[in-house]
Amino acid sequence: MFKKQLHIISGVLLLLIIALGSCKSKYEKLKASNDNAKKYSEAVKFYNKKEYSKALGLFEDLVTIYRGRAGAEDLYYYYAYTNYKLKDYTSARYHFKTFADTYPTSPRAEECRFIAAYCFYLDSPIYSLDQENTTKAIESLQLFINLYPKSDRVTEASKLIQNLRDKLERKAYENAKLYLTIGDYQAASIAFNNTLRDYPDTKYAEELEYLAIKAQYQYAQVSSEQRQEERFGLVIAGADQFAEKYAGSKYLKETADYKKDSERGIVEAKKVLAEIAYNPALAKKVAKKDTTTTQPPSIKDRDNQKIPY
Numbered sequence: 001m002f003k004k005q006l007h008i009i010s011g012v013l014l015l016l017i018i019a020l021g022s023c024k025s026k027y028e029k030l031k032a033s034n035d036n037a038k039k040y041s042e043a044v045k046f047y048n049k050k051e052y053s054k055a056l057g058l059f060e061d062l063v064t065i066y067r068g069r070a071g072a073e074d075l076y077y078y079y080a081y082t083n084y085k086l087k088d089y090t091s092a093r094y095h096f097k098t099f100a101d102t103y104p105t106s107p108r109a110e111e112c113r114f115i116a117a118y119c120f121y122l123d124s125p126i127y128s129l130d131q132e133n134t135t136k137a138i139e140s141l142q143l144f145i146n147l148y149p150k151s152d153r154v155t156e157a158s159k160l161i162q163n164l165r166d167k168l169e170r171k172a173y174e175n176a177k178l179y180l181t182i183g184d185y186q187a188a189s190i191a192f193n194n195t196l197r198d199y200p201d202t203k204y205a206e207e208l209e210y211l212a213i214k215a216q217y218q219y220a221q222v223s224s225e226q227r228q229e230e231r232f233g234l235v236i237a238g239a240d241q242f243a244e245k246y247a248g249s250k251y252l253k254e255t256a257d258y259k260k261d262s263e264r265g266i267v268e269a270k271k272v273l274a275e276i277a278y279n280p281a282l283a284k285k286v287a288k289k290d291t292t293t294t295q296p297p298s299i300k301d302r303d304n305q306k307i308p309y
Contacts, residue, residue, distance in 0.1 A: 031057060036065055040075065047078055052085045073103050080112065084119065093119030114153050117141045121160050127170040138164050169199045173208065180211060185219035210251035213238040217258040220265060225276075228269035232262035 030042060043058035059079040066072040080095035096116035100109045117140035124134040141157045141164075148154065172195040179188035192212035196205060213235055220231035239259035243252060 027054060031061060036062060040066075040071065044078065047082060047085075050085070052082050056082045056086065073099075073106060073108075076102070077108055077112070080115075084115065089119040089123045093117075093123075110148050110151055110153070113144050113147065114151075114157065117144050117157070118160070121164065124164060124167065127167045127174065131168055131171060134164050134167055165199075169195075169202055169204070172198060173202070173204050176208070177211065180215050180218075185215050185222065188215035189219055206246055206249055206251070209238070209242055209245070210249070210255060213242060213255050213258055217262060220262065225269040225272040229266050232265045232269070235259065235262040 030039060033039070039058045039062055043055045043062065046052070046055035046058065055078070059075065059082055062075055063079055066075050076095070076099050080092055080099055083095055084092035093116045096112040096119065099106075100113040100116065103109055106112075117137060120133055120137035120140050124131070124137050138161055141161050144151075145154050145157050151157075172191075176188060176191035176195050179185075179191050189212055192208050192215060195202065196208050196212070202208065216231065216238060217235045220228055220235060223231050236259050239255040239262075242249070242255045246252065249255075
């Protein structure tokens with residue numbers, strides 16, 4: 001009885017293996033065949049059924065074969081979109097751009113140029129990571145706008161560019177704050193001012209200007225007395241400008257305090273400098289006090305991820 005059941009189970013498993021094998025072999029047989037027209041039609045069917053991996057395998061076999069022949073444009077269009085549907089945005093953007101370059105007069109060229117740029121947008125990482133793709137996305141979207149200024153997609157491209165610029169702005173803002181957190185006050189002061197210069201309309205403007213004053217004050221404090229008058233002077237000037245620009249700011253009291261402390265700091269620095277003239281030991285101590293660090297470059301110098309269709 002047991003042997004009989006075992007034979008039945010074995011038979012069922014064998015039938016399943018044969019059935020599964022025949023399904024696989026049918027696709028593999030098609031891939032290995034020289035019937036390119038059949039491959040093409042089946043690849044389109046797979047694409048329409050959202051079986052993108054199978055479609056891609058067939059399209060890859062046909063791209064080179066159909067180059068320069070009738071049907072090549074449609075095939076390459078499908079091929080680019082198959083990569084896109086599989087979320088291989090690196091390959092997709094290359095193929096969309098290649099399509100637009102190869103078929104510049106095609107009615108699809110505008111669409112492909114846009115999707116190539118959009119693939120860069122989709123590959124743009126969170127603000128804390130390297131933003132090379134973000135910069136390239138902005139450049140590609142701007143190129144699209146320049147090439148097709150009357151396109152219906154210009155509005156969407158402009159919105160995507162703004163999203164990307166917001167990300168770069170956030171990165172610059174966070175990086176500048178990091179310098180302050182780690183106590184590199186000179187770098188922080190420069191970075192805050194760079195961010196304000198690069199993003200004059202930033203939503204962080206008030207906080208950045210306050211933090212620039214704070215960083216400059218802390219930098220002046222750790223500077224040698226020989227440099228304090230100049231550096232505290234920048235704090236005073238910054239505090240005056242801040243008070244004029246942000247009369248109702250929550251940071252107003254703190255900036256006023258930095259100004260007062262800076263004025264006192266200048267007075268104290270002048271006293272020390274006067275004493276240095278007849279105190280060599282103090283002069284040597286003051287000379288060692290200054291802290292100068294490398295100036296950070298401008299961050300600018302280098303999701304709502306929804307296809308807009």
